[in-house]
Amino acid sequence: MAITDIKTFAHLSASDIEALGQELDTIRRDVEHSLGERDARYIRRTIAAQRILEAAGRATLFASKKRWAWLTGTALLSVAKIIENMELGHNVSHGQWDWMNDPEIHSTTWEWDMTGSSAQWKAAHNYSHHMYTNILDMDDDLGFGILRMTRDEEWKPINLVQPAANLVLAALFEWGIALHDLAATKEQMGVPQSQLFPPRHILTEPNKAFWRKAGKQVAKDFVIYPALTGPAWKSTLKANATANLVRNLWAYAVIFCGHFPDGAEKFTEEQFENETQGEWYLRQMLGSANFDAGPAMAFMSGNLSYQIEHHLFPDLPSNRYAEVSVKVRELCDKYDLPYTTGSLGKQYLLAFRTIHKLALPDQWLKRTSDDAPETSSERKFAGISLPAWNGGEWLAEHNASEWLAEHNASEWLAEHQPTWGLDPVTGERRGLRSALQEAKVALKEKAEHEKQVLREAKAALREKALTEKALLTEKANRKGWFSRTLRRNL
Amino acid sequence: MASKSGGFSVRGLREWLEAPVAEGGNAGRTPLDALRGAAARITTPLLPDDYLHLVNPLWSARELRGRIVEVRKETADSATLVIKPGWGFDFKFAPGQYIGIGVLVEGRWHWRSYSLTCPPDWTGDATNKGRRLISIAVKAMPEGFLSSHIVSGVPEGTIVRLAAPQGGFVLPDPAPSKVLFLTAGSGITPVMAMLRTMDRRDAVPDVLHVHSARTPDDVMFGDELRELHDRRPGFTAHLHLTGENGKFALADLDTVCPDWRERETWACGPLPMLDEIEKHWAAAGIGDRLHVERFEIERNATAEGGTVTFAKAGRTAEVDGATTLLQAGESAGVQMPFGCRMGICQTCVVTVTGGHVRDLRNGKEHRAGDKIQTCISAAAGDCTLEV
Numbered sequence: 058m059a060i061t062d063i064k065t066f067a068h069l070s071a072s073d074i075e076a077l078g079q080e081l082d083t084i085r086r087d088v089e090h091s092l093g094e095r096d097a098r099y100i101r102r103t104i105a106a107q108r109i110l111e112a113a114g115r116a117t118l119f120a121s122k123k124r125w126a127w128l129t130g131t132a133l134l135s136v137a138k139i140i141e142n143m144e145l146g147h148n149v150s151h152g153q154w155d156w157m158n159d160p161e162i163h164s165t166t167w168e169w170d171m172t173g174s175s176a177q178w179k180a181a182h183n184y185s186h187h188m189y190t191n192i193l194d195m196d197d198d199l200g201f202g203i204l205r206m207t208r209d210e211e212w213k214p215i216n217l218v219q220p221a222a223n224l225v226l227a228a229l230f231e232w233g234i235a236l237h238d239l240a241a242t243k244e245q246m247g248v249p250q251s252q253l254f255p256p257r258h259i260l261t262e263p264n265k266a267f268w269r270k271a272g273k274q275v276a277k278d279f280v281i282y283p284a285l286t287g288p289a290w291k292s293t294l295k296a297n298a299t300a301n302l303v304r305n306l307w308a309y310a311v312i313f314c315g316h317f318p319d320g321a322e323k324f325t326e327e328q329f330e331n332e333t334q335g336e337w338y339l340r341q342m343l344g345s346a347n348f349d350a351g352p353a354m355a356f357m358s359g360n361l362s363y364q365i366e367h368h369l370f371p372d373l374p375s376n377r378y379a380e381v382s383v384k385v386r387e388l389c390d391k392y393d394l395p396y397t398t399g400s401l402g403k404q405y406l407l408a409f410r411t412i413h414k415l416a417l418p419d420q421w422l423k424r425t426s427d428d429a430p431e432t433s434s435e436r437k438f439a440g441i442s443l444p445a446w447n448g449g450e451w452l453a454e455h456n457a458s459e460w461l462a463e464h465n466a467s468e469w470l471a472e473h474q475p476t477w478g479l480d481p482v483t484g485e486r487r488g489l490r491s492a493l494q495e496a497k498v499a500l501k502e503k504a505e506h507e508k509q510v511l512r513e514a515k516a517a518l519r520e521k522a523l524t525e526k527a528l529l530t531e532k533a534n535r536k537g538w539f540s541r542t543l544r545r546n547l
Numbered sequence: 548m549a550s551k552s553g554g555f556s557v558r559g560l561r562e563w564l565e566a567p568v569a570e571g572g573n574a575g576r577t578p579l580d581a582l583r584g585a586a587a588r589i590t591t592p593l594l595p596d597d598y599l600h601l602v603n604p605l606w607s608a609r610e611l612r613g614r615i616v617e618v619r620k621e622t623a624d625s626a627t628l629v630i631k632p633g634w635g636f637d638f639k640f641a642p643g644q645y646i647g648i649g650v651l652v653e654g655r656w657h658w659r660s661y662s663l664t665c666p667p668d669w670t671g672d673a674t675n676k677g678r679r680l681i682s683i684a685v686k687a688m689p690e691g692f693l694s695s696h697i698v699s700g701v702p703e704g705t706i707v708r709l710a711a712p713q714g715g716f717v718l719p720d721p722a723p724s725k726v727l728f729l730t731a732g733s734g735i736t737p738v739m740a741m742l743r744t745m746d747r748r749d750a751v752p753d754v755l756h757v758h759s760a761r762t763p764d765d766v767m768f769g770d771e772l773r774e775l776h777d778r779r780p781g782f783t784a785h786l787h788l789t790g791e792n793g794k795f796a797l798a799d800l801d802t803v804c805p806d807w808r809e810r811e812t813w814a815c816g817p818l819p820m821l822d823e824i825e826k827h828w829a830a831a832g833i834g835d836r837l838h839v840e841r842f843e844i845e846r847n848a849t850a851e852g853g854t855v856t857f858a859k860a861g862r863t864a865e866v867d868g869a870t871t872l873l874q875a876g877e878s879a880g881v882q883m884p885f886g887c888r889m890g891i892c893q894t895c896v897v898t899v900t901g902g903h904v905r906d907l908r909n910g911k912e913h914r915a916g917d918k919i920q921t922c923i924s925a926a927a928g929d930c931t932l933e934v
């Protein structure tokens with residue numbers, strides 16, 4: 058049932074996590090102190106490049122009846138929309154560039170080229186998602202309320218259509234996000250969800266803001282621009298729809314690769330209660346996933362290929378995430394923590410697998426939410442690197458259950474499992490990364506063992522069957538002899 | 548939008564066309580608003596200006612901008628900046644008002660307020676004749692980061708941001724028949740705009756200007772004052788050099804300007820001087836004849852500083868007792884509401900939701916629930932602001 062105690066899960070003591078938090082604070086301060094003209098030039102140039110690409114794309118589409126123009130214009134517009142969405146809209150709205158004091162490049166004034174309004178997105182994303190990252194029932198971005206992305210959530214029959222819902226979400230991602238943000242805004246404002254009766258529940262302020270923005274966006278891409286290009290209206294319309302689709306698919310892929318590959322852990326509300334700043338950092342590290350990207354792909358993803366760094370420091374300028382990631386990796390090595398990353402294809406396939414697997418009810422799934430690929434908990438290590446606290450022999454032997462009731466497991470770990478944690482001689486640390494390795498081996502061994510047992514049982518059964526068969530044949534033969542003898546004597 | 552009667556009106560159509568720029572821009576109206584508004588429907592959520600200012604930085608009324616066209620040394624430590632404003636700037640300000648100016652230094656925009664020194668609708672002089680311009684004068688303050696930067700190094704051609712002219716320290720039109728100006732140091736700048744306006748309107752009444760400066764070399768606009776003194780019979784410039792004679796004593800007014808009680812007076816200079824003048828005028832029972840501009844904040848070092856939390860922005864800043872909450876917020880990247888930055892316009896007012904805040908001008912303490920001006924308040928221990 059997801060992680061309830063991040064210290065135990067991470068095999069780190071409270072003071073370790075405190076120290077980790079301070080090291081991350083230092084990384085943050087170093088970046089903040091070195092921000093200057095170089096960074097400002099980066100964002101100004103990115104904005105200029107995006108505007109030029111968009112203008113060029115729109116202009117090219119005036120000739121969109123010609124195939125080359127359609128392809129070029131659509132490509133330019135798609136790239137422009139992706140940059141606007143990822144590197145500009147997302148990051149500026151995070152306040153990554155607020156330090157510049159530029160009123161036009163500021164989180165309070167930026168409006169992005171998406172159907173949802175920046176204000177509603179900020180409410181849902183900057184607050185709910187980044188504060189409560191991956192906490193069950195608190196972070197609504199866990200599956201966006203549409204997909205079951207962890208078996209911590211109860212299966213419902215509707216989840217059977219999840220594979221189809223996934224495709225729809227990917228294609229219409231901006232609408233999914235917009236509606237998701239609208240709902241979150243209403244919840245935060247205490248505005249009732251829309252109902253036909255009484256009608257005032259439809260004409261709420263968030264609803265009006267939503268339709269104002271969405272209306273403008275739809276009018277621009279699907280009415281005004283096609284109309285402007287006159288005889289080419291049909292091909293322009295197709296081009297605009299394609300560019301929006303491309304942007305949606307890419308944004309969807311980036312988000313899913315950042316949050317749903319195996320290794321991006323989930324947490325319970327118990328963990329969130331009394332969470333320290335260090336634990337918050339750790340939750341962000343363990344809850345996110347990166348994907349490998351060169352400079353070009355990183356740029357096109359809004360540097361969200363560095364999702365871990367983004368979640369640690371959501372308001373540091375994105376152009377610094379690459380250098381931050383080097384330091385974060387060093388910390389992961391130092392504290393023996395996993396740094397979840399992989400190729401874009403691999404990370405997406407892992408998320409894709411989870412979407413399809415979790416469409417099925419739990420009884421069809423082999424693993425539980427303590428040791429599944431998409432979610433696990435400290436119980437995964439029970440009897441391996443942690444005490445087996447489900448009435449296991451180990452516990453009884455060491456009389457640890459009473460102790461555990463009063464103390465937390467990481468303190469217990471420090472005292473009773475000296476092979477874990479910092480080695481006083483070598484200075485090396487054995488922590489979560491090693492524990493995951495051992496758990497993996499142990500699970501494999503367990504599986505192997507089960508298979509072996511099964512094989513043996515099967516063999517035994519087969520043998521038994523054979524013996525019985527032989528017996529029967531013998532019996533039949535004997536019977537034959539008997540009947541033959543009988544017949545002869547008759 | 549159609550008019551109320553349900554019919555169709557030109558004005559209604561115009562308003563409908565201009566709607567997107569009205570909601571998206573910060574500047575005043577421009578002659579092209581209808582066109583910009585129409586174009587905004589295809590550039591939504593941006594304005595056409597967001598594309599146009601890539602071509603020319605001044606082609607934007609989303610934010611007021613300007614280009615420095617001339618930097619003219621006035622004294623060793625002061626300079627006049629002649630600025631060509633971009634779209635949407637209102638040239639019909641009142642003489643004596645100030646503008647906000649934002650200058651980019653090392654990637655960060657720094658905002659300050661300076662008095663306009665030119666008359667309204669000024670069309671430049673000498674090299675810039677015939678262009679619609681504005682000018683401000685800046686004196687480098689010993690610890691003033693931005694004023695030093697501007698006076699010593701801002702190159703011509705630099706793009707700056709502007710905030711619309713504001714302030715109530717203004718000369719009425721027509722000017723009163725008897726005027727007294729009392730200025731010291733850079734306090735002369737708003738009065739310069741008033742003098743130039745009267746001169747341009749060819750309507751210089753009986754004006755006596757008492758200006759204090761340390762040495763003759765420290766007098767800003769010295770040549771111009773002398774020239775005006777010679778050319779305009781109604782204008783008398785009285786220069787008081789504090790380096791030789793010490794501070795100007797208000798008791799001397801009776802000799803320098805025996806009829807000061809009858810004059811409408813504008814005073815601008817350091818705070819102690821203004822306090823003294825206010826007392827003097829109040830004692831004479833003519834406080835209503837006096838206009839003062841407090842452009843300098845006297846910083847009491849009694850506030851002890853602390854951690855300021857900006858609740859909505861989710862940011863914090865460690866500050867000392869002399870840093871204003873506005874500066875603290877801006878250095879932490881919080882979009883703070885601001886106006887004059889000198890405690891007179893009330894634009895920057897926010898609510899304190901926790902802790903204590905001290906007013907730097909009078910040392911008065913504010914507590915949670917009070918609304919305070921961030922530009923003249925500092926943290927008195929840890930505090931939280933609702934911004």
